[in-house]
Amino acid sequence: MADATDRTSILIVDDSPEKIVALESILDELGQDIVKAASGREALRHLLTRDFAVILRDVRMPVMDGFETAALIRERARSEHTPIIFVTAFPDETHVARGYSLKAVDYIFTPVVPDVLRTKVAVFADLHQMTAQVKRQAESLRQRAAQLHRLSTASLEINGAQSLDDMVKVVADSAREILGVPRAVATARVHDRRIHRATSPAALAAPLDGAENDLVMSIVRSTNFLAVPLTRRDGRNMGELQVSGKPHGAFTEEDEDILVQLAQMTSIAVENTLYGELREANRLKDEFLATVSHELRTPLSAMLSWVWMLRRGGLDAEGAARAIEAIERNVKAQTRIVEDLLDVSRIVTGKLRLDTRLVDLGPIIEMTTDSITPAAEAKGITVRISIDGATPPVLGDAVRLQQLVWNLLTNAIKFTSAGGRVDVVLATSGAEVEVRVSDTGIGISQDFLAYVFEPFRQADGSSGRKSGGLGLGLAIVRHVAELHGGRVEARSAGEDQGSTFVLTLPVATGREAIEELTPSPPSAETAAPRTAVSLAGSSVLVVEDEADTREALALILAQAGATVTSTSTAAQALDAVAAARPDILLCDIGLPTEDGYVLIRKLRALTAEQGGATPAVALSAFAQATDRARAVAAGFDTHVAKPIDPDRLLQTLARALSLAVGDADPGDPYQPALASEAGS
Ligand SMILES: Nc1ncnc2c1ncn2[C@@H]1O[C@H](COP(=O)(O)OP(=O)(O)OP(=O)(O)O)[C@@H](O)[C@H]1O
Numbered sequence: 190m191a192d193a194t195d196r197t198s199i200l201i202v203d204d205s206p207e208k209i210v211a212l213e214s215i216l217d218e219l220g221q222d223i224v225k226a227a228s229g230r231e232a233l234r235h236l237l238t239r240d241f242a243v244i245l246r247d248v249r250m251p252v253m254d255g256f257e258t259a260a261l262i263r264e265r266a267r268s269e270h271t272p273i274i275f276v277t278a279f280p281d282e283t284h285v286a287r288g289y290s291l292k293a294v295d296y297i298f299t300p301v302v303p304d305v306l307r308t309k310v311a312v313f314a315d316l317h318q319m320t321a322q323v324k325r326q327a328e329s330l331r332q333r334a335a336q337l338h339r340l341s342t343a344s345l346e347i348n349g350a351q352s353l354d355d356m357v358k359v360v361a362d363s364a365r366e367i368l369g370v371p372r373a374v375a376t377a378r379v380h381d382r383r384i385h386r387a388t389s390p391a392a393l394a395a396p397l398d399g400a401e402n403d404l405v406m407s408i409v410r411s412t413n414f415l416a417v418p419l420t421r422r423d424g425r426n427m428g429e430l431q432v433s434g435k436p437h438g439a440f441t442e443e444d445e446d447i448l449v450q451l452a453q454m455t456s457i458a459v460e461n462t463l464y465g466e467l468r469e470a471n472r473l474k475d476e477f478l479a480t481v482s483h484e485l486r487t488p489l490s491a492m493l494s495w496v497w498m499l500r501r502g503g504l505d506a507e508g509a510a511r512a513i514e515a516i517e518r519n520v521k522a523q524t525r526i527v528e529d530l531l532d533v534s535r536i537v538t539g540k541l542r543l544d545t546r547l548v549d550l551g552p553i554i555e556m557t558t559d560s561i562t563p564a565a566e567a568k569g570i571t572v573r574i575s576i577d578g579a580t581p582p583v584l585g586d587a588v589r590l591q592q593l594v595w596n597l598l599t600n601a602i603k604f605t606s607a608g609g610r611v612d613v614v615l616a617t618s619g620a621e622v623e624v625r626v627s628d629t630g631i632g633i634s635q636d637f638l639a640y641v642f643e644p645f646r647q648a649d650g651s652s653g654r655k656s657g658g659l660g661l662g663l664a665i666v667r668h669v670a671e672l673h674g675g676r677v678e679a680r681s682a683g684e685d686q687g688s689t690f691v692l693t694l695p696v697a698t699g700r701e702a703i704e705e706l707t708p709s710p711p712s713a714e715t716a717a718p719r720t721a722v723s724l725a726g727s728s729v730l731v732v733e734d735e736a737d738t739r740e741a742l743a744l745i746l747a748q749a750g751a752t753v754t755s756t757s758t759a760a761q762a763l764d765a766v767a768a769a770r771p772d773i774l775l776c777d778i779g780l781p782t783e784d785g786y787v788l789i790r791k792l793r794a795l796t797a798e799q800g801g802a803t804p805a806v807a808l809s810a811f812a813q814a815t816d817r818a819r820a821v822a823a824g825f826d827t828h829v830a831k832p833i834d835p836d837r838l839l840q841t842l843a844r845a846l847s848l849a850v851g852d853a854d855p856g857d858p859y860q861p862a863l864a865s866e867a868g869s
């Protein structure tokens with residue numbers, strides 16, 4: 190007897206109920222479904238909706254005879270090939286011929302011999318079952334081929350994904366589509382913590398938080414759920430693919446195979462992407478190191494050449510003055526590079542602090558523009574400014590804001606060629622103040638626009654590039670703008686179309702009086718004369734192991750009127766203190782044997798009569814805020830960063846000695862380590 194699922198149907202068509210019953214009882218033991226029709230029309234109706242293994246047909250019937258019905262059966266695609274057995278009492282030649290012409294397959298004459306009928310019908314039932322099975326197999330092969338085809342398309346899409354987030358999305362969608370399930374989730378876990386996950390459909394709720402901790406380590410398959418791990422080359426888990434809710438039946442081994450293949454191609458693609466990111470990061474780092482080295486060497490070689498000429502003594506007074514100016518300019522350029530690097534490190538460690546007051550941007554812009562005008566003129570570039578005098582003040586750090594405007598302006602000049610123009614506009618827009626710096630220069634390509642504010646990014650990062658710089662200016666600009674609660678935006682219609690940078694800051698709402706701000710222009714290009722500081726009558730003990738610096742310090746201090754004692758070690762310094770108590774100590778931190786910290790502790794351990802309370806200024810190339818804090822904690826009164834700006838050094842010493850000091854110079858953005866962090 191046939192199993193319920195592969196039972197076939199047999200159609201008996203006869204107008205005589207008794208004959209139908211007789212045939213049915215004979216065929217009953219075949220265990221197939223028997224469908225009965227009393228007329229040709231009824232038979233045709235059945236044939237509309239189901240397939241039959243065989244049709245038993247009485248030839249003579251009222252209304253439509255057997256042949257007519259058979260002709261109609263043959264006309265329909267569904268029953269075109271269904272076997273028809275005519276059951277007839279008349280073994281008549283013409284009948285038989287007509288039957289065969291209608292592709293009837295057989296005749297059975299009444300009275301029916303039960304065994305013969307059963308055997309014949311059984312053959313057709315078996316045939317029908319086998320055909321159905323072959324069809325099912327063909328269908329599943331077709332499906333499998335389609336799945337494999339989709340898998341190869343998915344592979345292209347996965348590898349073409351622009352980011353890991355895109356990739357997991359493509360993978361989840363592919364898994365759902367290929368396996369024909371309602372839900373799929375793809376998870377990639379990289380660097381052990383970064384999780385990229387996508388669900389398909391996207392609106393599907395993501396698995397609960399923390400689910401990334403129980404990513405499957407091996408294949409899990411149940412009736413309704415299938416999960417396979419994503420595996421790294423070294424065998425470690427890097428995520429998983431999950432599908433669930435198969436609509437018909439349970440997940441099969443074939444489903445598992447497909448998902449495993451998808452997981453494998455995903456794992457490879459994820460690793461390739463990570464490797465690519467790593468390579469890009471490495472490339473940027475290498476490029477950056479090359480740039481730093483180049484940028485530091487350029488001013489050095491200029492200085493060395495001028496020093497060489499000074500030493501040869503071949504320069505007249507004017508030449509010597511030019512040499513000194515050039516050396517000073519290059520020292521400042523180099524200091525600026527180091528300051529930029531420090532700023533970036535402060536940004537990264539969250540240590541960039543603002544000295545916030547009410548600030549009027551107008552004067553800042555005017556002075557910054559003045560300071561870069563000589564450079565612009567030298568390049569044949571016109572700079573125009575338009576300042577709306579009614580612009581309200583903002584709350585901010587004047588030195589940092591000046592640095593910000595200076596960065597935008599120097600970029601505009603750097604990336605614009607002769608004959609070009611730079612416009613600076615200050616205007617109010619609602620509750621915000623806008624500073625717009627636009628130029629008619631080389632412009633920025635659409636591709637690069639998204640990266641201009643990234644640290645170390647330069648449109649031209651090659652070693653043969655025309656413009657200098659580390660690619661840090663705009664990263665600092667963006668961060669400083671954000672620290673002020675503002676933002677900065679870059680616009681350009683493309684290469685050679687000029688660029689516009691728009692800095693937007695919120696208008697200050699506080700009621701404090703606007704502090705008189707007298708920012709001085711950045712002194713990188715202009716050597717503003719400064720108030721001379723006098724140390725006349727003071728004795729200074731210098732401790733510095735590096736001979737050149739020691740000598741230079743002694744000279745600077747002596748020229749300011751101080752009496753100078755120079756030593757090169759902590760021990761010598763303590764002896765000097767014992768011998769003749771100096772008014773102040775100027776001490777390098779990095780000394781051989783005992784460093785500046787040890788020296789100051791020993792000094793502070795002495796009584797006031799022995800010199801234990803002598804004011805002390807630390808001097809070091811470590812310019813971070815933490816170095817300053819450490820120096821003060823050890824017992825120094827203050828700290829001065831190298832390279833030394835003589836004016837600043839003299840001012841610091843004078844202040845430590847409580848002598849009258851001329852106006853301090855608050856506006857030099859390239860010495861901000863002390864100016865802006867004095868209170869932090
Ligand atoms: N006004 C501009 N016109 C065209 N390109 C610009 C302009 N400003 C910035 N860029 C592009 O953005 C990059 C990054 O600018 P950024 O100021 O951060 O670095 P830099 O000027 O190259 O070096 P640094 O400012 O550290 O001396 C520049 O190298 C340049 O490719």
Ligand SMILES: [Mg+2]
Nearest residue numbers: 600658662663
């Ligand atoms: Mg710049």
